[in-house]
Amino acid sequence: MSFLRERAGAIIVVAIGLAIVAFLLGDAIRSSSGFIADANSEIGVIDGHKVSYQNFNERVEQNSQQFRAQMGNLNSQMQSYIVENTWNQMTSSIILENQTAKLGLSVGNKELFNLLFEEPSPQMQQIFADPQTGQFNRTNAISSRKSAETEPTGQLKQQWIALEESIEKDRANQKYLSLIRNGIYANSLDAKDEYTNKNKLVNFDYVVLDYSSINNADVKPTDADYKEYYDQNKYRFKSNTDTRTFEYVAFDASPSKQDTADAKTKIEKIAEGLKATDNDSLYVSINADTKTPISYQKKGTLEPALDSVMFNVSKGYVFGPYLSDGAYKVAKLVDTRISPDSVKARHILINPATEGGMGQAKAKADSIKNLIQKGASFATLASEFGTDGSKDSGGDLGTFARGSMVPQFEEAVFNGHPGQLLTVETQYGVHVIEIQKQVGSSKVVKVAIVDKQIAPSSQTEQLAYQKAQSFIASVKNQKQFEETAQKQGVNKLVAEDVTPLQGGVPGLDDARNVVRWAFKADKGDVSDEIFNVGNKYVVAVLTEVKPKGTLSLENVKKSIEPAVINLVKARMLKEKADKALNGATNIAQVAQKLNVTVNPVENIVFANPIIPGYSQENKVIGSIFGSQPNKVSKAIDGERGVYVYAVKGFTNPAAFTGASVAKSKESLSQSLSSQAEGAVFEVLKEKAKIKDNRAKFY
Template sequence: MGIMGFLRNRAGVIIVVAIGIAIVAFLLSDAIRSGQGFIADSQSEVGKVAGEAISYKDFNEKVEQNSQQFKAQMGSLNGQMMSYVVENTWNQTVSGIILKQQTAKLGLTVGQAELFDLLFDNPSDQVKQIFTNQQTGQFDRATAINSRKSADTDPSGQMKAQWVALEDNVQQQRINEKYINLVKNGVYVNSLDAKDDYTNRNKLVNFDYVFTDYGAVPDAEVKITDTDYKDYYEKNKYKFKNATETRSFEYVAFDAAPSKQDTLDTKMKMSKITDGLRTSTNDSLFVAINADTKAPLVYQKKGQLEPALDSVMFSAGNGFIYGPYFSNGAYKVAKLIDARVSPDSVKARHILLNPATEGGADKALAKADSLKKLIQGGADFAKLAAQYGTDGSKDKGGDLGTFGRGAMIPQFEDAVFNGSTGQLMIVSTQFGVHLINIQSQIGSSKVVKVAIVDKALAPSSSTEQVAYQKAQSFLSTVSNATQFNENAQKEKLNKLVGEDVGPLQSSLPGLEDARNLIRWVYKTDEGKVSDEIFDIGDKYIVAVLTKVKPEGTLSLEDVKKQIEPEVKKAVQAKVLKEKFEKATAGASSLTQIAQKLGTSVVPVENVVFANPVIPGVAQENKVIGSIFGSQPNKLSKIVEGDRGVYVYTVKSFTNPPALSNVLKVKEQLEQSISQQVDAAVFEVLRKKANIKDDRAKFY
């Protein structure tokens, strides 16, 4: 109502402004057109890789293709899935450009004979996928060759363009393989490498140690100064490189979840629906009219119903009502329509007639009846299917193979599972008129047909309006970060944080589809409050941008909170080290040191360099590395480990037997390294390429 009132009150102003904009646009169109090449290019690029621009049009076509493939597997795409598709498409595009440039520099090519082999004799996976015979499962070489020949004479040019694209993809894929193989062939492991690896995995050390955990230092003794932060930051600066700009924001959420009244209203509706379902004589129609989820009524086996129903429906009588009950965000009521023993699977064939080409449904039914009589009189079903069928099964004599429940549409399924072996029947579905022959029925088990009516527990419009008004009221009182914090505290609102959010992130903890919110975060300035209320799930969100961390090495201030645990550990290490220095002064054994520290000496046996774990403590790379570089029976220096401070004495080393098969170890190492080449090569090339990513403007 508020929006409509606003439009009515300002209709005159809006019309005048709209006309003014149209006139200005008309007058400036020529001027804009002259410079539109540069502007359009910059606004239609999703990024650049090593100087090569990626147009939105080309990139989005790939996204659409990948989306369709994803939908075919998953059924639908939500915000998170779509983000995954975009990210996957981007990685494919970037790797393609980088590898293409690298292979071009090396002059790697695919000759005509090699290309012919990849297309027709030893086809690549892409070609196989397109030209595999669905009946035999084998690559159809003749069809592939005929298709390529037809492409040259295709008047529309569409087939030729498709073949050119396919050949380019196959060639580049093969060139990329050559490039990777060149790198793999450069992997070399010498005898010293093999011996070192063998020793690291098999040389044993026995040692004793004294240890104090960093956590043993009381908080009162841990005083972290700015110098401590700075020292740690300078030593570890290389760790704080932001691969891409990230942003942090705070937000308050006004809950529009269903109220108690909404729940009561839904329960009342379900009570009436339950009475109606109990007396219904047309359950399919009742479900279609009253259920939120419009699902056909089909027979189902034990285990196919949700657990609440599965436990009761297989022992109940027809007409039994279960519910109302609450499940997956909805109130539901279920009615057992029928129970019977039915085949587990059916082998069948059919002849599908299309009413549109037969002159109408009546004529299609009449033709099916004529074909049925011919078959009953001895005619060959398979030959008639090949002659009159209109779907892919006609090439197999109408054979549909063996299938279980759920594989076919309900009308077809009911017919073949409720019929008998050898029966011929005519069934109409949305696909046309089927003449069906049941060839065999396999197994038997109890199945039930259950009518389920559901009503989602959703907030009413009044509940949503109340929550929205609260959000709107809050937004009207804040215009900057200071006011945001003050008013949130005053109204006792829980402030939530979206920390270090990436430009293409689509979700946050508790907010599954937050893409619009994150898109705003990347369009605004630090300290700005959102100029709109974001509707996400059952919440209305008002946000403020609190921090922008640029791409590149982050400042100490940017990482101060992040590094606090490690800085604290460094300060604890200083405290412990002082205690250890006092304990080791004048001491000649670990026992003396342990007594001064009030701890005990711990013995350890059979530790190897390749597995640097101190049993019962943690992985301690620095400590174990130091141990393997020490002399036996000597008191070590103080070592700051990952979990605490150590002093140790090596008791003995046990060297493994001499390596008898150096060649085998070399081969194993080379194989291990080669398996990492693909990902490692791309990562190195990606780091060297100048990549500009502007996808956040479009997705």
């Protein structure tokens, strides 16, 4: 106690100090954690604008939904394309938005109103197109805008805010691009050059020593040769993104003959059960690998093997087993009937999520149905209670054929009769439907299909995996990888210059896991895991790392080898041609010394530098148009070989005056203007600082 009394002051000071330090450290740790969390959720930075993963992914999902609506399921390549396309859209939008802000370009209230309702933008025209005429429906657009101010949930208001912002931004961008385009023009000299290049003709004779006349094996390029070619063509080696090259071996676990036989035995037993069952829907849901709803289908919509059979047999007929899309299938004709070809209908969709569940949504739909039956306006109720895009057109869905709607909805409207009012539940909610009209009639069939995919057995997969395990256990570096592949007789494949977000590589349709590994590994690393890609087990080794920017000679040495060999061949052939030129006064003498044929060419224009039947030779044709007639040229190295030529004469075009000048200037200006938008964006993109972290998330 005496010790504590004597040192109480010091103890209190230390305690308070520790508390303050702890408080400050805690605050710093929390701030740091928030900063790290923000950084980890950042998909990238575009021209100073941070892009969050959540915001970017929402746009990816929106674009994916549009693609699915048009193309069905998306594979890895399609998904990679969508991610890339979304990134490009966002990059373009942000960069142009920054540029318009710098210039003070804006859209006033009157101008925006005009774009919304008077001279509608393409977005407005698409959203508020009349289903019957395809023309912009101004009344519906204004009505929807007014409804947005009074809607209880505020969802419509938010949609309008987003739409107006999008139209406003697009208009400002168009103003910016118009300024660029208006600053591009062609003067009389430009027009004259263009006219001359397209219309001045030249006739000439030439001889060529083809590079193929020297075997590649006889050419040994030196380091100096590689450096010479690299220095002359450095502009060609600029890469806009990091790339990786890796080699890999794949051990196939595709279904064996025994797996195929087993699948056929299973489907044969299933076929007997399908013949006997009285509950086709239940039997399909229990036994089919692909759970497809049984619905009526018209001629031409079944797969060909069934389409030619099911419209000509009796109810209860079972077809198969047959092989289709990697599966054995058996099909049973459940029913046939005569049905309308198309239906005109309208509906009111009630969303269970906003009503407190499916029960409440069903009750509300029944109430709306009763009101309509008592004389209430369907269109008015659709506008008031509908929750999809059709609400603004009175619930009108237009006229549609089979296959356009989800099965439950389709069955109801095609099996009902005109004037009928009914309620139907689908995955979207509860629909109050009025069948307005049914058009045409044709035979439709209801077919139950049971499939069994031909899949590898566990024994097949285990055997392939064991081979992959044996391989990966034997390799620690690139040299061992190559030696082991050769020793085991395993085919080694190459994925060259793979980009960070690439979905597939040669031989592997969905290789995202392998690509992600490649961008984390160092050159020479062997994968520390076996990748499961489809029916293959993959082991890879990273052989090349190419950073963004101008690639080094080492990075491109392998790819430029053919061009460097031609460079050395050109040197050898030019030496041979120079000897033939010594003392020669015409092209025939040069040809005789070289033991080659003189080739005559007529009516070549500068704008199309192709030697007919041989090659595009920009350098050679350019030299020809700068030469004097009746003189033998020096030896010139081209794309396919070394050339010597003699110009026979030029034919000048008609005088370039008056209307020709004006027309050519206009044509050239339009051509330059059409290229402006893409060119401007590429320049702005190159100058903007862009940090791309997408490979961490996709």
